[in-house]
Amino acid sequence: MTLKHPFLMANQPGDDDGDASILIETRPRTKRPPLYKVLLLNDDYTPMEFVVLILERFFGMTSTQAFEIMLTVHKKGVAVVGVFSHEIAETKVGQVMDFARRHQHPLQCTMEKEE
Numbered sequence: 001m002t003l004k005h006p007f008l009m010a011n012q013p014g015d016d017d018g019d020a021s022i023l024i025e026t027r028p029r030t031k032r033p034p035l036y037k038v039l040l041l042n043d044d045y046t047p048m049e050f051v052v053l054i055l056e057r058f059f060g061m062t063s064t065q066a067f068e069i070m071l072t073v074h075k076k077g078v079a080v081v082g083v084f085s086h087e088i089a090e091t092k093v094g095q096v097m098d099f100a101r102r103h104q105h106p107l108q109c110t111m112e113k114e115e
C-alpha cells in the first residue's frame with residue numbers, strides 16, 4: 001500500500017484510489033423556473049366597475065378585455081388573469097388585495113403553480 005500526502009501529491013495516471021469527487025455531468029439540465037397563474041375570484045359585493053379597473057390598472061388590459069374577463073369571473077366563479085414568475089405573481093396578488101382592502105371590497109385574488 002502506498003501512502004500519499006493528501007494535499008501535496010497529485011493523482012498519477014492509473015492510480016485508482018476511488019476518488020469520489022470526480023463526477024461527470026452527463027445530462028445538461030436546463031429546467032426553467034415554474035410559472036404561476038394569478039386567479040381572480042367572484043363574490044357578490046365587489047362592484048363590476050371596480051374589478052374592471054383592477055384588470056386595467058394591474059394587468060394592463062384594455063377596457064374591453066377587462067370587461068370580458070370580469071364577466072367570465074362573475075359567471076364562472078374564477079378566471080386566470082395572468083401567468084407570471086413567482087415574484088411577479090406575488091406582487092400582483094399583493095397589489096390587488098391591498099387595493100381591494102383599501103376600498104373595503106371583499107375581492108379575493110390568489111396564485112397557483114402552473115403544471
Ligand code: TYC
Nearest residue numbers: 041042043046047048073074
Ligand atoms: N359578482 C360581482 C357583482 O355582481 C362582480 C364581480 C366580478 C366580483 C368579478 C368579483 O372577481 C369578481 N357585483
